[in-house]
Amino acid sequence: xxxxxxxxxxxxxxxxxxxxxxxMAPAIVLLVxxxxxxxxxxxxxxxxxxxxxxxxxxxxxxxxxxxLLEEPLFSQALKFTLGFTLVAVVVQVGLGIAAxxxxxxxxxxxxxxxxMMLMPLMIPxxxxxxxxKIMMASTNAGILNHLLSYIGLGPINWFGATEAAMVSxxxxxxxxxxxxxxxxxxxxxxxxxxxxxxxxxxxxAGAWDIFRFITxxxxxxxxxxxxxxxxMDSLRIFDVIYATTVGGPNDATTNLHIMAYQYSFQWYQxxxxxxxxxxxxxxxxxxxxxxxxxxxxxxxxxxx
Amino acid sequence: xxxxRRSFMGLMLAMSTTPRAFAQSDDSLAYFRRAKINWRxxxxxxxxxxxxxxxxxxxxxxxxxxxxELTGINLDYLILPENEYFTRLAADLSQKQGEFSVIMxxxxxxxxxxxxxxxxxxxPFLKDPKLTDPAWYKLDDFIxxxxxxxRWSGKIGAGVGEGPLYSIPVMAEGYILHYRKDIFxxxxxxxxxxxxxxxxxxxxxxxxxxxxxxxxxxxxxxAALATGYISGLKSYTGGEWSEIDSNMRANLHDPQAVxxxxxxxxxxxxxxxxxxANLQWYDAMESFAAxxxxxxxxxxxxxxxxxxxxxxxxxGKVGYALIPGGSGGKTIAGLWTWALGINKAxxxxxxxxxFIQWATSQRTLLRATLNYRNLNPTRTSVTTDPRxxxxxxxxxxxxxxxxxxxxxxxxxxxxxxxxxRTRLRDIRARAHHAIYFKRMSAADxxxxxxxxxxxxxxxxxxxx
Numbered sequence: 001x002x003x004x005x006x007x008x009x010x011x012x013x014x015x016x017x018x019x020x021x022x023x024m025a026p027a028i029v030l031l032v033x034x035x036x037x038x039x040x041x042x043x044x045x046x047x048x049x050x051x052x053x054x055x056x057x058x059x060x061x062x063x064x065x066x067x068l069l070e071e072p073l074f075s076q077a078l079k080f081t082l083g084f085t086l087v088a089v090v091v092q093v094g095l096g097i098a099a100x101x102x103x104x105x106x107x108x109x110x111x112x113x114x115x116m117m118l119m120p121l122m123i124p125x126x127x128x129x130x131x132x133k134i135m136m137a138s139t140n141a142g143i144l145n146h147l148l149s150y151i152g153l154g155p156i157n158w159f160g161a162t163e164a165a166m167v168s169x170x171x172x173x174x175x176x177x178x179x180x181x182x183x184x185x186x187x188x189x190x191x192x193x194x195x196x197x198x199x200x201x202x203x204x205a206g207a208w209d210i211f212r213f214i215t216x217x218x219x220x221x222x223x224x225x226x227x228x229x230x231x232m233d234s235l236r237i238f239d240v241i242y243a244t245t246v247g248g249p250n251d252a253t254t255n256l257h258i259m260a261y262q263y264s265f266q267w268y269q270x271x272x273x274x275x276x277x278x279x280x281x282x283x284x285x286x287x288x289x290x291x292x293x294x295x296x297x298x299x300x301x302x303x304x
Numbered sequence: 305x306x307x308x309r310r311s312f313m314g315l316m317l318a319m320s321t322t323p324r325a326f327a328q329s330d331d332s333l334a335y336f337r338r339a340k341i342n343w344r345x346x347x348x349x350x351x352x353x354x355x356x357x358x359x360x361x362x363x364x365x366x367x368x369x370x371x372x373e374l375t376g377i378n379l380d381y382l383i384l385p386e387n388e389y390f391t392r393l394a395a396d397l398s399q400k401q402g403e404f405s406v407i408m409x410x411x412x413x414x415x416x417x418x419x420x421x422x423x424x425x426x427x428p429f430l431k432d433p434k435l436t437d438p439a440w441y442k443l444d445d446f447i448x449x450x451x452x453x454x455r456w457s458g459k460i461g462a463g464v465g466e467g468p469l470y471s472i473p474v475m476a477e478g479y480i481l482h483y484r485k486d487i488f489x490x491x492x493x494x495x496x497x498x499x500x501x502x503x504x505x506x507x508x509x510x511x512x513x514x515x516x517x518x519x520x521x522x523x524x525x526x527a528a529l530a531t532g533y534i535s536g537l538k539s540y541t542g543g544e545w546s547e548i549d550s551n552m553r554a555n556l557h558d559p560q561a562v563x564x565x566x567x568x569x570x571x572x573x574x575x576x577x578x579x580x581a582n583l584q585w586y587d588a589m590e591s592f593a594a595x596x597x598x599x600x601x602x603x604x605x606x607x608x609x610x611x612x613x614x615x616x617x618x619x620g621k622v623g624y625a626l627i628p629g630g631s632g633g634k635t636i637a638g639l640w641t642w643a644l645g646i647n648k649a650x651x652x653x654x655x656x657x658x659f660i661q662w663a664t665s666q667r668t669l670l671r672a673t674l675n676y677r678n679l680n681p682t683r684t685s686v687t688t689d690p691r692x693x694x695x696x697x698x699x700x701x702x703x704x705x706x707x708x709x710x711x712x713x714x715x716x717x718x719x720x721x722x723x724x725r726t727r728l729r730d731i732r733a734r735a736h737h738a739i740y741f742k743r744m745s746a747a748d749x750x751x752x753x754x755x756x757x758x759x760x761x762x763x764x765x766x767x768x
Contacts, residue, residue, distance in 0.1 A: 051398045052420045052723055056765055138579040141594070160579025162741060248524040249581030250737035265391045266525065267727050268398075 045275040051268035064275035073251060073259060074276070081255040081283070084170070085234040092174050093227050096181030097219075101211075103182065104189045114186075117179045125176055129243035132172045133159070162252035165245050169253055172240050177233070181226050188222030189215070220298040228291040235284050256280040335667050336374050339440035341433075346655035347376035353659070354396065354404030355381055356389045360474050360642060361408070363676035364663060371662050377655045387525075397422035402649035405656040409645045411453045414470045416723045417645075418458055424646040425468035429657040441661060445683045450476045453717050454643050460722050460766055461552055471643030472664045473682040474672070477603040478715045479535040479637045480707050482610065484598050485623035485700070487513045496628045499540060499567050502599070506575035509598030517575030519597035522583045522740075524733045531585075532601025532627060533568060534718045535637035540564045540630040547728060547757075548720040552767040554757035556732060557750040566746040569739045581737055593618060601627055603640075604708045605679040611699045624700040624707040637711050638718030641682065680708060724760055731756045 045065075048058045068074045103114055120128065135143045136158035148154035158168045196214050205213075216223075238257045241247060247254035247262070254262075256276055264273030336343060355361045361383055372379055382404070384392055390413070396403040397417060409417065417423045430436050430443060443451070454471045457463030481496070488495060488505070491512040496502035506517025520532060537545070541560050549555045572580050577591065585602065592600040593609050593616040600606070604624070613619040626635040644660045646653060662668060670686045672678035674695070681687045696704055719725055735753035738744040744752070761767045 050764065051394055052416055052422075053764055054398070054420055138577070138582075155578075157578045159582035160577075161581075165582070245582060246523055246525050248737060249522075250741045250743065251524070251734065262730075265394075266387075266730065268394055 041274045041277060044270055045278045047271050049269075049271040049274075051270060060271070064271050065279070067272065068275060068279065073254065074256075076251055077254050077256050077259045078279075080166075080253065081235060081257075081280070084166070084237070084255060085231055088170055088173055088234040088237075089227050089230045091170065092178055092181050092230055093223060095174070095178055096185050096226065097223070099178065099182035100185035100189055101215075103186050117182060119179075120176050121179050123176070125239040126243050128176045129172055129240040132168075132175070133244050136168060159245050160249060162250055165249060165253050169237075169240055169244065172244070173234070173237060176240070177230065181230060184226045184229075185219065185222055188219050192218050217301070220301070221295060224291060224295040224298050228288055228295060231291060232284055232288050235287065236280060256283070332370055332667065333374055336662065336665070339437040339661075341435060341437050343375045343658065345434070346652060346658055348378065349652045349655045350378045350380065351406070351652055351655040351659060352404050353379070353381035353406045354389065354393055354408065355383045356408045356642070357383050357385050358408070358642060359676050360672060360678045363672035363678050364668075366675075367668060367671065371659065374662065375655070375658055377658065379659070397647060397649070400649040402647055402651050404647055405650035405652060406659050407645050407647055408642055409471050410473075410641050410643050411456075411464070411471075411717050412640070412719060412725045414454065414456060414645070415721045415725060418456060418470060419460075419723045422648055423470055424648050424650075424653070425470065426472065426646065426657075426660075427469055429646075429653075429660075430469070435654065435657055436661060442666065442685075445666065445685050446473065447476070447682055447684060447687070447712070449712065449716070450639075450641050450682050453639065453641055456721055461548065461550065461720055464717050464721050471645035472660060473641035473643040474664060474669065475605070475678050476639060476641045476680045476682050476712075477605045478639045478680070478708060478711045479531045479602060479627055480604045480711055481532075481625045481627050482592060482600045482602070482606060483623050483625065484509070484513075484595075484618065484621055486621040487598055488623065495623065495625050497633065498628050498630070499536060499564060499571075502536075502628050503567055503571040503575070506571050506599060510575045513598060515595070516577040516591075516597040518571060518599040518601075519577055519583070519588045519591050520572060520580065520601065521585045521588050522572070522580040522736075524737065525730060529733055529736060530640075530718070530729055531603060531638065535627045535635075535715075536568065536601060537561060537564050538638065538718055539627055539635045542630050542632045542634060543636045546720050547732075548722065548761075552722070552761060554754035554761070556735070556754040556757065557747065562747050562750055565736070565739065565750060569736060569746065573740055581740060604704070604711065607696075607699050607704050608677045608679055611704075622700055624703045626707060626711055635711070635714060637715040639712070639715040680712075722761070722766055724757075724764055724766065727760050728757055731760070 046059060046061055048056060048060050048063070050056060099117070103110060103117070107113065123131075136145075136156075138145065138155060138157050138160055142155075142158070144158070145155040148156065157164050159165050192215070196218070197210065200210050200214055236257050237255065238261065241253050241255065241258055242261070245253045247258040257280060260273045260276035260280065262273075263269045263276060355364075365381075368379055368381075371377070382392075383389075389408070393404065393407060397407075398420070400422075407423070409423070414423065430438070430441075450473045451469070452465040454473060455465050455467055455469050457467030481502075483495060483505075487493070487509055491508060493505050493508045493512075494501060496505045502518075509515065509517040521529070541558075541564075545555070545558055545560055547554065547556055555561070577583070577597065583591070588600060588602065589606045589609060591597055592606070595617040607622070607624065610616050610622045611619050627637050629635040644663060646656045646660070650656050664682075666683060666685050669678070669681060669683050670689060670692075673681050673686050673689075673692055677695070679696070681692065686692055693705075699705070700707075719728075731753050735744075735749040738749040738752075739746050743749075758767075
């Protein structure tokens with residue numbers, strides 16, 4: 001009898017030891033699956049790994065990172081990465097707020113419009129980019145230039161000139177991601193409390209004041225959240241650029257991601273490419289950390 | 305009437321070349337069984353091909369059941385677009401996994417793969433009587449220059465055409481000048497024989513016909529400058545200049561190269577399409593086929609598109625000429641061959657070789673050309689086949705056949721053999737963009753390109 005109790009206790013103790021690991025297993029697998037490639041990449045970034053010269057493989061510490069400082073393309077790519085992100089996030093969040101307010105209001109056919117908004121989200125970015133590339137053909141065969149010619153504009157040299165290429169990529173990226181921004185903000189608008197609005201209307205506040213002093217502060221956590229998502233994506237935008245300009249012309253649309261790709265997969269200089277990737281990763285981590293702190297503060301300030 | 309006759313001929317051609325009309329499968333197998341080797345020696349073995357998406361690949365796919373029936377080999381393949389293909393291939397070769405046994409490669413790619421020992425020499429397969437029947441296979445039927453382009457001694461900076469054979473060519477392209485004969489005739493424009501005349505012709509076409517005088521590839525990647533431009537530069541310097549000198553120092557900033565490049569880029573800027581810097585090779589080809597440009601200096605095989613009324617608005621209106629030469633008047637164009645090679649890490653090399661032998665046999669290559677316009681043929685027997693002659697004989701009023709024949713007499717691999725050819729190509733493309741957008745003078749941009757290339761050659765240990 002006593003023996004039996006002891007055995008059961010031992011069993012329970014054993015399961016108490018094992019069970020947590022079993023429950024954690026998926027998380028551990030996931031973690032290893034994420035950490036391992038990262039660790040390999042970080043390690044290679046400290047080596048001279050160059051695919052077609054295996055005999056020259058050495059551990060070079062931070063040489064690849066130091067080389068970057070002397071590489072003119074790197075400073076150019078860094079500038080474009082940050083500049084593009086800033087402009088893209090401001091434009092997309094700005095337009096996103098406008099679109100969300102519009103869809104939140106009493107517009108006829110609102111539900112149809114909302115459903116249509118979802119469409120760009122269902123198209124893979126590469127397809128989006130190729131679609132736009134066809135529409136942006138620089139001759140009159142391109143539908144955009146053809147339409148512009150009716151109002152006496154253009155033709156615009158969408159991808160063939162440096163500044164135009166940057167704007168073209170911004171347009172394509174915005175078209176593909178605006179719905180995401182608008183939908184999150186629309187969800188935010190619908191979740192806002194109604195009392196402050198009623199109070200404001202009783203006090204006779206105008207539409208602009210209501211937006212400025214009630215909607216915007218209440219919506220702030222959502223805005224920061226969606227801006228964080230968009231920042232992370234814009235910093236490492238790749239597919240749209242690769243499918244349209246491949247970083248050109250004259251490297252005008254080469255960001256860190258495109259540069260790392262070229263080094264790694266076009267020139268097989270994986271050590272250098274990984275170092276560039278690590279810099280990009282660091283950038284994403286630091287900037288999104290700052291934005292997350294902003295989000296915390298914004299969320300605290302909003303009345304529950 | 306003329307159109308009528310052509311479409312009738314096309315129909316006849318199509319009828320005579322459909323697999324059913326061409327030959328029953330049994331006939332075809334009988335042809336292969338005449339070779340004194342045992343085609344079934346690798347029966348049941350698996351074999352994987354890594355292929356680039358290309359007309360040649362398209363021509364092979366329908367014939368694969370025949371290969372399986374002949375050999376009993378379990379064939380599998382993966383076809384990828386060019387950029388993705390080369391990336392995937394480099395990953396496979398460098399990891400020595402042998403995922404692809406037979407690969408699609410070519411001279412400039414071989415230089416990259418031979419140095420680290422990623423691909424096999426083919427001579428041992430050719431010499432083994434168990435594997436090859438030389439009297440049946442007829443290696444000497446291959447056009448000598450095209451076959452030897454796939455040989456390399458392995459010595460960096462020299463030795464193309466010497467040493468081991470690394471791949472067997474399945475198609476070849478040389479670079480020629482495609483021009484709109486109708487426009488040139490109408491406005492009395494001279495077909496250019498120098499770069500200055502070419503710039504003048506481009507100006508005149510733009511002025512009179514209101515279309516781009518010239519179109520060319522211009523994107524920063526994908527062999528943007530490896531074709532018409534380099535052929536013109538080689539010809540301009542009478543073959544004296546090369547991008548790397550005998551001490552393995554970059555020579556992109558050579559005064560003659562600077563002068564030619566300046567004229568070339570000015571011509572593109574003044575008379576070319578505004579979006580040149582974003583044009584891939586197929587964009588340039590399609591723009592010419594759509595009648596939007598007066599000249600295109602690029603692969604001769606684009607003619608297959610230009611002469612196809614279904615895909616081209618300029619069919620019958622195109623003339624073909626050599627790329628303008630230098631003061632000596634001689635044209636030395638570049639060339640490229642797609643070719644089949646064997647991965648050194650491949651597991652079933654006998655099966656791999658049997659496949660290559662079947663795919664590069666007279667019969668298979670002839671069918672690739674007749675059924676799928678796989679041009680230019682690499683075997684003399686295909687080039688001289690009456691059906692092939694009939695297919696391409698009328699192009700450009702006969703000027704296509706004449707021009708390509710003449711071109712291949714002097715055409716050669718335009719590059720110094722070294723593993724960093726892709727990098728060189730991209731460095732040079734950047735210089736061209738800087739000149740085009742007037743960020744730098746031609747002299748400064750090319751000097752910087754030389755310095756960049758020197759650094760890469762040093763980093764890679766190609767130069768001490």
